[in-house]
Amino acid sequence: MMQATLTTDMPENDAPVSRVTLQQAIEWQLCMHSGEATEQDRQGLQRWLDAHPSHARVWQQLKEIDAAFQPASGKSVRQALLKRSSGRKTRIAGTALALLLTVLGLCAVNRYQPVDQLLADYRTGTGERRTIVLPDQTIVRMNTRSAIDLAFDTHRRAIVLHEGEIEVETSHDDPNETRPFIVLTPDTSLRALGTRFIVRDVDRGEGTRLTVTYSAVVARPATCAAEPQAHCDGERIVREGETVVVRDGKVSEPEQAPADADAWKDGMLVVENRPLGEVAAELARHRLGYLSVDPRVAQLRITGTLPLDDTDQALLALTAAAPVEIVSATHWWARIQPRPPQQAAQAARN
Structure with a gap:
């Protein structure tokens, strides 16, 4: 429940904005960022914003959408269009339509499958989950918008998590298998001790979260070598029912993991x-x-x-x-x- x-x-007034208001906001945004806006234009924009609370609200919404797509393209959608457009208000309506279509196109591509994940060995799109079985019979369950590469060699069995969230259930079918099983992220190396655990890229620049649901995992910051035989003062053994975040060269103190972390x-x-x-x-x-x-x-x-x-x-x-x-x-x-x-x-x- x-x-x-x-x-x-x-608030006192939160009626949905109309399509007419949205179109007006787009036209003002394109005008103000065309490089040709005058003081008269700026005063006109301010009068439009002051005319009704919905105008300021939709203006803020457009800025949020523009900022949301900027990381994927390196520049805003608006900037890309305006760079090729030197027209004034006679061409704004057509440019506004192009902006909407471009936003929808970028949304369809990048929101379903991030471009930087396309070359990964295994990946999931938005809203997709999948289960894969590795060559050693380890089971990896992938959450939405995740990407991993396999790095198995004669010395170790490794997964590189580029983005997203995975659950790893290591296999013990082969008694002769002695290679350590490791998950690598930009923040950490996580060595399984015969276990089941969840690894999540919390957010870009915000660290990696490890949640252990069975047995234990050795967590090392990326400043330490991933090889288990190499000494590392910063490593920590995370046990069943615990969760930690590895960030900025440190493993946080363990906390109790939510019972439904793998829901x-x-x-x-x-x-x-x-x-x-x-x-x-x-x-x-x-x-x-x-x-x-x-x-x-x-x-x-x-x-x-x-x-x-x-x-x-x-x-x-x-x-x-x-x-x-x-x-x-x-x-x-x-x-x-x-x-x-x-x-x-x-x-x-x-």
Whole structure:
């Protein structure tokens, strides 16, 4: 059962923005970043932003979308289009349409399968999970948007996790197998001690999380050699039921791992008293398109179970449990925002 507690003030006006307003915002954005904007244009933009609360809201939404796609392309979609366009407002409508189509195209490609994962030995797209059996009969379960390479040689059995999340269940079928089994990430080397464990690339630059669900794993920061015979002062043995994060050359103190850390294998997201912003970020990993949360409700506390294979249903469950609504301009863009007060009051009475 989904539950939520409110810790933020509710707004007075949160009606969904119209398509006309969205189109106007796109035209203003293209105008202001064309390199030809005048002081009169800037004053006109400010008057438009001040004219209605929805104008500022959709202006912020466009900036979020632009920023979301910038890391994949190295520059914003808007910049790429404007570099080839020197027209003024007579051509803005056509450029706006091109912007929308380009955003949708990038969303379809990069949101389903990140470009930098295409050459990996094994990979999963957005919303996809798969199970693979390695040459030594080790089982690897891959979560959404994950990519790994195999690096088996005469000295070790290694998996390189480039992105995403995997569960490893090492095999013991061959009593003559003496090569260590290691998972490598930019932050760490993780050596299995006859075990089952989960490794997740927390976020780019934010470290690697290890959760041990059976037996134990030796975690070393990347500053140490991966070979077990090499001494490493920074290594730590992480035992069953513990979780750590390896970041900046250090292995954190172990904490108790959530009992449902591997629920994603069964297509479920189990959350207990977590902020709505974190819950939405997790759902976004499994959802095609762009999903964001209004800061005014990002700190709502959520407890419950959500389906990962149907994120539309998961979002619907959130609206039933919390005073929020889902606003979507297209199938590729959705935002969780506060429910209008009158609707929230009606829902409370029901």
